[in-house]
Amino acid sequence: MVIRTLCRSLCLGLPLAASAQAASVVFLNPGLSDETFWVGYSRFMQAAADDLGMDLRVVYGERQAERQLEQARAVLQGEHKPDYLVLVNEQYVAPEIMRLSQGSGVKLLLVNNGLTEGQAEEIQAQPGKYAPLLGSLVGNDEQAGYQMLHDLVASLPRTGEPIELLAFSGISTTPASQLREQGMRRALAEFPHVRLRQLVYGGWSRQRAFEQAKLLLQRYPRVRLVWSANDQMAFGAMQAFESVGLVPGRDVLFSAVNSSPEALQARVDGRLSVLMGGHFSLGGWAMVMLHDDARGLAMDRDGQHLYRLPVLQAIDAAKAQRWLELSARKGYDVDFRRYSAEGRGTDYRYPFLTSPVDY
Known part of the structure; x- marks a missing residue:
């Protein structure tokens, strides 16, 4: 099997890394399954997953905290666990999901809503009780x-x-x-x-x-x-x-x-x-970073764990018209691969961490 995969990669001129099994991600979306913001958020994530060759599954919590916890249990106790679980600290559910994840082998990433100061202190006081976070990506x-x-x-x-x-x-x-x-x-x-x-x-x-x-x-x-x-x-x-x-x-x-x-x-x-x-884009940028993590470019290689991205930006009438036109296209026509750290120098820093992306 390894020889056949190697031969296929060489014959097609593909990099060996591209032949590896796709990284799998489950996103615990806290919103309603017909809620414009959260559906658009998932759509942007899916566009990133498709570009990056990742396997993404989205489940909607329908704005019910207990439902989100049940979904987390199902994912973490299932036969086929994902490589990554992306979650939102909506209604303060993150610590309990971190507790459920302990020992599962599934890597956790928080988006949009990070831990509160009190939650972070409680987790730090009992580190053996909770699975660690790869990091948190939150907006401004x-x-x-x-x-x-x-x-x-x-x-x-x-x-x-x-x-x-x-x-x-x-x-x-x-x-x-x-x-x-x-x-x-x-x-x-x-x-x-x-x-x-x-x-x-x-x-x-x-x-x-x-x-x-x-x-x-x-x-x-x-x-x-x-x-x-x-x-x-x-x-x-x-x-x-x-x-x-x-x-x-x-x-x-x-x-x-x-x-x-x-x-x-x-x-x-x-x-x-x-x-x-613009904060609908956070999930897409999370997928870029998880893609790189799966390729051995660990998210915390810069020593950071909490990333505050300037994703929210003022939209004037001209930009609103432009975004309206782009919103009809898949993933706002973003080429997610060009944001990856793969193949770049060790000093590479994701541009979306410091500047809003101008769609």
């Missing part, structure tokens, strides 16, 4: 939350009059949501004329944000700015404001996070005044 959520409010305020002319603000955060047990909220509050401290009337947790849901916004509008009819930690909550709030005759982008300015086609189109149309997006 705090900075995005900050920039979103900063740009939103800057979109209004300065009159010296107080400006009223409503904020829609995601889920209180999601680190990314907490960080975006922290960034928003950091920006708020720089604008004493902006008054945050209320922050509510919309659970990432359009319907819930719509219902919340209807009540908040009765309480605070003079609101001019709406900050939202994702696009679905922004659209739900927008619907409530439109129901009383207010025009988004004129009477009330809205901001959002995500680069769904609907959000991009709303930015083109001016209904969203500020949009931050």
